[in-house]
Amino acid sequence: MSVWTVLLAAGSGTRLAQASGGVKKQFLRLAGKPLYWRSLATFAQCPEMAGIVVVFPPDDLDEARAELTALLAKKDPGVAVAVTAGGVRRQDSVANGLAALPAGCRTVLVHDAARPFVDAGLIARVLDALAAGAGAVIPALPVTDTVKEARDGLVVRTLDRKSLAAVQTPQGFDLGLLRRAFAAAGEGCDVTDDASLVEHLGLPVAIVAGSPENRKITNPEDLALLAERAAPAHPVVGYGYDVHRYADPLKPGKQPARPMKLGGYPILGAPEVLAHSDGDVLLHALTDAILGCVAAGDIGTLYPDSNPDFDNMASGVFVSEALILARSKGLTISHVDLTIIAQIPRIHPHAQAIRLNVAALLGLDRSQVNVKATTEEGLGFTGEKKGIKAVAVVTGLRRPVTDPDAPAS
Incomplete structure (x- = not known):
């Protein structure tokens, strides 16, 4: 026909x-x-x-x-x-x-x-x-x-x-x-x-x-x-993962050593981390997870460590910028699940403070943010106390934006 x-x-x-x-x-x-x-x-x-x-x-x-x-x-x-x-x-x-x-x-x-x-x-x-x-x-x-x-x-x-x-x-x-x-x-x-x-x-x-x-x-x-x-929302999930090496006080390197922060909260007495920015491994993972929800690349692409403007930059800035970008693409975050993996320091005493800090940064209620920690039982570089890892999972709803250049639905 x-x-x-x-x-x-x-x-x-x-x-x-x-x-x-x-x-x-x-x-x-x-x-x-x-x-x-x-x-x-x-x-x-x-x-x-x-x-x-x-x-x-x-x-x-x-x-x-x-x-x-x-x-x-x-x-x-x-x-x-x-x-x-x-x-x-x-x-x-x-x-x-x-x-x-x-x-x-x-x-x-x-x-x-x-x-x-x-x-x-x-x-x-x-x-x-x-x-x-x-x-x-x-x-x-x-x-x-x-x-x-x-x-x-x-x-x-x-x-x-x-x-x-x-x-x-x-x-x-x-x-x-x-x-x-x-x-x-x-x-x-x-x-x-x-x-x-x-x-x-x-x-x-x-x-x-x-x-x-x-x-x-x-x-x-x-x-x-x-x-x-007009704009049916659909569920999305973003995954973020980041790693930072601890600074060896006996072997000072070229890369700056930063006092440890997790979720923007300072962890006093913890090992320093090697990083171009302020080295907040948890917020770096969170940034990637937010970007993942809207298919917007990763933190390294948007904020490369080769750019001197980001030297010792507060990682909360990366999260805020990623959040602005994600919201412009129709994202509403409903829940954040964060995991810190380290042999040292002990995270439990700081978990609630980190949780509240992240919730405030994202404009969420604390009931929408979960923070947990684990060790790797002495295995791997974290088990050997050489560094720290973080994993972030962000879930939310993404509503198509009013964009005259967007493909027709």
Whole structure:
């Protein structure tokens, strides 16, 4: 099948006008982009899709075309994209979209941009039914409410909900059949969906399972759906590990020896550590763990020890800078688990002070920070009292940021 989609983004959105500040619903922002882009990106990811015609309101055509061109320049969807103006009625907008299709198109999907949460599975069900021979296909959901026919404020009759279905888009068609249905309908026929035109020809329309998530943004209360879906958070874990050698007081080296700090807390009487910065092994591991949550590299890349500006730098600065960077990328830290590995000094007397210091540095409650210590039973360089290790695990939620250059969701 040579498949194209006509994406209808030409409505006036009068029912939402007051709640949206006059912005037409297809141009409301979702994850920093206009609402119609969400559907465009979803359809573009379907392997069968050759292209998409976006139908905009005539009054907004130039501005909308310019914004779409800018979006396409930043993120190529991988399919052809064309633009045309809509008409007075929905079916007029569809007709204009059909007129913009290329000669090679044989199958068309028609989708309302006001349904931004359409998914690939639903699109595939429509395409599979068309591939199996159906000339027209609609997705639908069973009606669960009791439905009554009413007139002048009175019930006329109760309809059998077993025979009713709530129809969604995308609706799929053999292009030749849909064009024939439009021609037969004439100017006097006014319908709310394209399958109705095929029904007027007396031809069958197949039904596939719709999706409860494929909601339409229509009324002011529907705007809450955009807020909920704008930036779904996902859990992330960052891991950090660092090692520092102890200074040998009998063999002074070229690298400076620093008084030991752990989590920014001075450990009096402990061995000095060799380091370019202040040598806080715990905060160095923590910095790497924070950076790991947002895939931002490591402390050595961002703050190399070859840079003299970082000579004896307080490691809390590294943590703070990493935290600013991570927050700009949507990270909210929920928990920090820190482990110090050393034969000396004894960490237990300082653990709570370190915990409070780290919690304050991160802006967390102390219940969100755990500090523990262990030895390596005399094994390895830590067991031989030659150095100290630290491990940090940071867990949190990362919410996609509003970034016009980010890939389409």
